[in-house]
Amino acid sequence: MKVSRKKLFIAFLTIVVPAIGAILIIISGDKPPVKEFAMARKSISEARSLRSDIYSEDLFYQSEYMYDSAIACWKRENKKFFISRDFTKVKDLILLSAELAEKAKGQSLERAAELKSGLKISIDSLMNEINKFQCLFDKLPVPESVRTDNNRGRLLLSEAIIAYEGKQYALCNEKLAVSADYISGSYKHAKELLTDYFKNYQDWQEKARQNIKFSANTNSYTILADKFSRQCFVYSKGKVKYTFGFELGKNWIGDKRYMGDKATPEGHYQVIEKKEGRQTKYYKALLLNYPNEIDRQRFSKDKRNGSLLKSSEIGGLIEIHGQGGKGTDWTDGCIALMDSDMDILYKLAQRGTMLTIVGSLKPVEDILK
Amino acid sequence: MKNKILIGLTTLGVVTLLLSGCSKVPQTELDSANSAIEAAKTAGADLYVPDAYAALQDSMKVITEKIELQKTKIFRKYGEVKKELNAVTIQANQVSEQTEVRKTEVKTEVQNALAEVKTILQEDKQLITKAPRGKEGSAALLEIKNEITIIEGSVDEVSKMLEGNQYIQALDKVKAAKEKASSINAELKNVIAKYSGAKR
Numbered sequence: 001m002k003v004s005r006k007k008l009f010i011a012f013l014t015i016v017v018p019a020i021g022a023i024l025i026i027i028s029g030d031k032p033p034v035k036e037f038a039m040a041r042k043s044i045s046e047a048r049s050l051r052s053d054i055y056s057e058d059l060f061y062q063s064e065y066m067y068d069s070a071i072a073c074w075k076r077e078n079k080k081f082f083i084s085r086d087f088t089k090v091k092d093l094i095l096l097s098a099e100l101a102e103k104a105k106g107q108s109l110e111r112a113a114e115l116k117s118g119l120k121i122s123i124d125s126l127m128n129e130i131n132k133f134q135c136l137f138d139k140l141p142v143p144e145s146v147r148t149d150n151n152r153g154r155l156l157l158s159e160a161i162i163a164y165e166g167k168q169y170a171l172c173n174e175k176l177a178v179s180a181d182y183i184s185g186s187y188k189h190a191k192e193l194l195t196d197y198f199k200n201y202q203d204w205q206e207k208a209r210q211n212i213k214f215s216a217n218t219n220s221y222t223i224l225a226d227k228f229s230r231q232c233f234v235y236s237k238g239k240v241k242y243t244f245g246f247e248l249g250k251n252w253i254g255d256k257r258y259m260g261d262k263a264t265p266e267g268h269y270q271v272i273e274k275k276e277g278r279q280t281k282y283y284k285a286l287l288l289n290y291p292n293e294i295d296r297q298r299f300s301k302d303k304r305n306g307s308l309l310k311s312s313e314i315g316g317l318i319e320i321h322g323q324g325g326k327g328t329d330w331t332d333g334c335i336a337l338m339d340s341d342m343d344i345l346y347k348l349a350q351r352g353t354m355l356t357i358v359g360s361l362k363p364v365e366d367i368l369k
Numbered sequence: 370m371k372n373k374i375l376i377g378l379t380t381l382g383v384v385t386l387l388l389s390g391c392s393k394v395p396q397t398e399l400d401s402a403n404s405a406i407e408a409a410k411t412a413g414a415d416l417y418v419p420d421a422y423a424a425l426q427d428s429m430k431v432i433t434e435k436i437e438l439q440k441t442k443i444f445r446k447y448g449e450v451k452k453e454l455n456a457v458t459i460q461a462n463q464v465s466e467q468t469e470v471r472k473t474e475v476k477t478e479v480q481n482a483l484a485e486v487k488t489i490l491q492e493d494k495q496l497i498t499k500a501p502r503g504k505e506g507s508a509a510l511l512e513i514k515n516e517i518t519i520i521e522g523s524v525d526e527v528s529k530m531l532e533g534n535q536y537i538q539a540l541d542k543v544k545a546a547k548e549k550a551s552s553i554n555a556e557l558k559n560v561i562a563k564y565s566g567a568k569r
Contacts, residue, residue: 075437148518154516155546
């Protein structure tokens with residue numbers, strides 16, 4: 001069978017020419033942004049290694065989203081007939097992705113550095129607050145829950161420090177926030193308790209002044225007990241002769257209100273009996289005239305207005321006695337001195353010796369400083 | 370002769386069409402690679418071996434780009450992509466194994482630390498009974514008892530985290546608990562040593 005030249009020419013036109021044309025169009029046609037993709041991928045990878053997913057979350061995820069969008073767009077373009085493919089949008093998207101990743105890298109470095117120094121400051125500040133809590137409220141009968149909160153905060157602070165040392169700044173930040181809630185909350189609670197207690201400070205000052213003046217005017221010994229500092233001063237002729245430390249009851253803060261509250265009364269009292277030997281189980285003791293007239297009046301008023309139960313009793317047997325030095329508040333409201341100190345005080349005190357008990361001789365502002 | 374040329378041109382045209390339109394994306398390999406990466410993530414690779422997991426993700430991105438690039442060509446070649454996909458699948462399976470190994474390591478570390486903390490806390494409680502109760506002592510011991518209670522609470526939380534397979538979070542927590550229990554231990558031993566020294 002012979003093929004004419006004409007048929008051959010037609011075959012050439014229908015197969016070879018379009019094939020060559022197609023090749024030429026593809027070669028000269030729009031190219032996908034391969035280099036830009038590599039660049040964006042590298043930037044995203046670097047941003048991830050700088051923990052941009054944490055420190056520059058928005059930019060990082062936007063960058064990843066733009067990368068995925070660029071791929072999706074590329075796929076869409078690939079589905080089109082090769083002549084009508086246009087990669088302009090793909091290029092725009094991938095360039096935007098790279099730009100966002102670069103920004104995320106910069107922001108991550110900056111924020112991580114900022115967070116690191118901020119965390120250091122927060123850690124130091126919380127440590128300081130813990131120390132202040134220990135110094136100020138160590139002997140304060142703060143509720144068990146407050147002390148527990150403080151200890152919980154301290155443990156969380158330790159966890160935060162471990163995270164900080166492991167360069168897990170975001171985790172450290174989270175733990176610090178919870179720790180700060182516990183530590184600051186417990187400090188605030190304890191401070192409120194203390195400030196509330198000190199509302200009687202002016203009255204304490206006045207009573208202390210009267211006690212010292214009495215010792216100066218009568219040429220006799222007087223005793224002034226400062227519950228907050230746990231110091232007992234023996235005055236003679238208006239001057240301090242002796243200073244003794246002491247211990248109180250568990251609930252020493254506040255004035256005594258009723259029997260069994262383990263509180264130590266505040267105000268002016270007198271020694272009404274000296275006890276030693278079989279008369280006391282606490283080595284030596286000076287019995288005070290609690291309740292005095294003021295205590296009785298207040299107790300009756302509290303019962304009348306319902307702030308105390310009708311069945312409440314006023315209590316008594318408040319003493320200064322020995323067997324102190326246990327290192328904790330253990331009495332039922334009495335003042336416990338070490339036996340050696342009690343020996344001295346016992347000799348100096350007589351029936352009628354004035355004893356003034358005050359909450360504190362220092363203002364709360366000085367204490368909080 | 371002319372007939373042969375016509376047949377040759379027709380064959381060339383058919384082959385061109387076949388090469389340009391019929392070379393397929395290695396979907397099976399692609400699916401296997403994606404499944405293997407997903408399995409690695411489910412195993413916790415992003416938490417336990419984050420660098421290896423990130424490398425997998427990067428490799429997959431490179432392959433996706435290569436596939437799309439091939440789609441733009443007349444003569445598509447997926448041979449290299451296929452090899453790379455198989456390599457990623459193997460790599461992802463290895464990452465899953467590494468994750469399990471690391472998980473077990475962390476779990477063991479937590480369990481050991483937890484056992485140590487419990488032992489230290491027991492010792493702390495014993496030491497409290499021997500500690501001096503003199504001046505300042507009793508108040509300090511009360512404070513220490515409170516701290517021990519808090520640490521015990523933290524130990525319970527760690528145990529729950531272990532049960533919930535949250536090993537990394539548990540590790541940080543147990544480290545802090547151990548540090549605190551150890552510092553109490555050292556403090557108590559120090560006080561007892563001083564006290565017994567003074568008694569002699």
